[in-house]
Amino acid sequence: MMPTKPTRETRTKARKLSILSAALDCFCEKGVEATAVADIQRRAQCSVGSLYHHFGSKEGVAEELFIVTIQKLNSGMLRKLKRSKHAEESVKAVVFFYSDWSTRNPKLARYLHSRDIDFSPEAKTRLRLLRREYIASVFTGFAGFVERGDMAVLPADAYVPLISGPIQEYTRLWLAGQAGSPSQVKGLFAEAAWNAVKG
Amino acid sequence: MMPTKPTRETRTKARKLSILSAALDCFCEKGVEATAVADIQRRAQCSVGSLYHHFGSKEGVAEELFIVTIQKLNSGMLRKLKRSKHAEESVKAVVFFYSDWSTRNPKLARYLHSRDIDFSPEAKTRLRLLRREYIASVFTGFAGFVERGDMAVLPADAYVPLISGPIQEYTRLWLAGQAGSPSQVKGLFAEAAWNAVKG
DNA sequence: TCCTAAACTAGAATAACTTTCTAGTAAAAA
DNA sequence: TTTTTACTAGAAAGTTATTCTAGTTTAGGA
Numbered sequence: 001m002m003p004t005k006p007t008r009e010t011r012t013k014a015r016k017l018s019i020l021s022a023a024l025d026c027f028c029e030k031g032v033e034a035t036a037v038a039d040i041q042r043r044a045q046c047s048v049g050s051l052y053h054h055f056g057s058k059e060g061v062a063e064e065l066f067i068v069t070i071q072k073l074n075s076g077m078l079r080k081l082k083r084s085k086h087a088e089e090s091v092k093a094v095v096f097f098y099s100d101w102s103t104r105n106p107k108l109a110r111y112l113h114s115r116d117i118d119f120s121p122e123a124k125t126r127l128r129l130l131r132r133e134y135i136a137s138v139f140t141g142f143a144g145f146v147e148r149g150d151m152a153v154l155p156a157d158a159y160v161p162l163i164s165g166p167i168q169e170y171t172r173l174w175l176a177g178q179a180g181s182p183s184q185v186k187g188l189f190a191e192a193a194w195n196a197v198k199g
Numbered sequence: 200m201m202p203t204k205p206t207r208e209t210r211t212k213a214r215k216l217s218i219l220s221a222a223l224d225c226f227c228e229k230g231v232e233a234t235a236v237a238d239i240q241r242r243a244q245c246s247v248g249s250l251y252h253h254f255g256s257k258e259g260v261a262e263e264l265f266i267v268t269i270q271k272l273n274s275g276m277l278r279k280l281k282r283s284k285h286a287e288e289s290v291k292a293v294v295f296f297y298s299d300w301s302t303r304n305p306k307l308a309r310y311l312h313s314r315d316i317d318f319s320p321e322a323k324t325r326l327r328l329l330r331r332e333y334i335a336s337v338f339t340g341f342a343g344f345v346e347r348g349d350m351a352v353l354p355a356d357a358y359v360p361l362i363s364g365p366i367q368e369y370t371r372l373w374l375a376g377q378a379g380s381p382s383q384v385k386g387l388f389a390e391a392a393w394n395a396v397k398g
Numbered sequence: 399t400c401c402t403a404a405a406c407t408a409g410a411a412t413a414a415c416t417t418t419c420t421a422g423t424a425a426a427a428a
Numbered sequence: 429t430t431t432t433t434a435c436t437a438g439a440a441a442g443t444t445a446t447t448c449t450a451g452t453t454t455a456g457g458a
Binding site: 031032033034114115117118119128131132135154155157158160161162164165166167168169170173176177178179180184185188189192195196 | 230231232233313314316317318327330331334353354356357359360361363364365366367368369372375376377378379383384387388391394395
Binding site: 210211214245246247248249252253 | 434435436437438
């Protein structure tokens with residue numbers, strides 16, 4: 001059958017994705033600040049005008065890439081969490097998912113951990129919101145376990161840092177080439193996470 | 200008595216410090232990438248030439264500020280750690296020190312947690328080295344406790360993330376205005392850190 | 399089917415910034 | 429004293445981000 005001509009919407013989405021993907025490659029290779037708009041534009045095979053039409057600025061590209069990635073990561077974690085029936089299983093699932101996702105998507109993980117992104121106030125607000133939502137969802141997911149006494153009663157803001165803090169920090173070390181793969185310690189860290197919040 | 204005329208060395212050091220301090224203020228207010236060399240230069244009341252003479256580039260200013268700060272923080276932590284006689288005391292001291300230092304130096308803490316710094320390869324190497332030294336020192340400090348069975352036997356790279364990860368992550372939330380002061384949870388987090396590594 | 403508005407693309411022109419360069423001053427060393 | 433080195437200054441040059449103008453393509457309404 002004839003390949004139907006792609007609709008405009010389809011092509012637009014594809015172009016945006018190709019710009020984001022080109023940007024990710026550039027950012028990983030040279031760092032965000034060191035990447036010129038021209039680098040992204042060349043690699044994505046689009047014009048400056050096109051890039052600015054879709055993203056407004058280089059910052060805009062970096063921000064959207066970051067936000068989309070965080071959204072995917074968060075929703076993946078929450079999906080795992082919701083599937084778990086028991087407190088211990090839930091907590092450990094979060095640690096495992098973070099570790100697995102990072103090793104499966106090293107470029108994205110590197111980007112999320114990179115330090116040279118300059119967010120606009122709007123993007124910061126947006127990220128704050130995403131994080132708040134995530135923390136709230138986790139808290140909600142845990143509420144039942146806490147009531148039942150399976151998990152400790154802690155300040156709402158404390159659960160995520162206690163559970164994810166160590167594996168995140170370890171992953172950062174791994175990305176910097178200063179530690180082995182997270183998969184080697186994820187069991188240990190899952191155990192620690194559970195110890196930190198169990199009832 | 201007469202105030203003696205300051206020596207050149209003294210004035211140079213003072214000027215460098217004033218540039219670093221002006222830079223910190225600018226970075227906190229507008230972000231690293233968004234601050235222009237002219238901003239720093241104006242606030243420090245020096246010329247472009249002077250700034251470039253001392254630091255080579257805007258990046259150079261950001262790097263030196265970061266490295267000097269990390270060094271101070273690390274040495275403070277190690278000092279606390281060395282003073283502690285017992286395993287539990289040591290571990291908790293690290294958490295307390297990190298929390299206290301961050302609340303006492305919010306601008307510097309904010310800068311250390313900021314994401315928009317573009318380090319040169321040399322600076323990255325230097326930071327890697329500092330971190331390696333820190334992790335090694337911590338490990339050495341703990342060696343005795345581990346032998347005695349007071350602390351668990353873990354991969355060398357695991358201690359720091361397990362102990363400091365949660366309080367760092369919580370501090371990040373606090374700086375983003377998404378959680379209360381670290382001082383409110385430091386006891387809780389110190390306890391969790393100890394649970395994560397105790398024998 | 400044709401027309402119009404909106405989305406999109408292109409690349410030259412512009413503007414903003416970083417970095418370099420030249421010239422000169424002040425302090426320390428010889 | 430003289431010479432060398434560290435330092436400062438600000439104009440000039442070079443780079444890069446962003447804007448602008450012009451034009452093309454597509455979706456949707458008449």
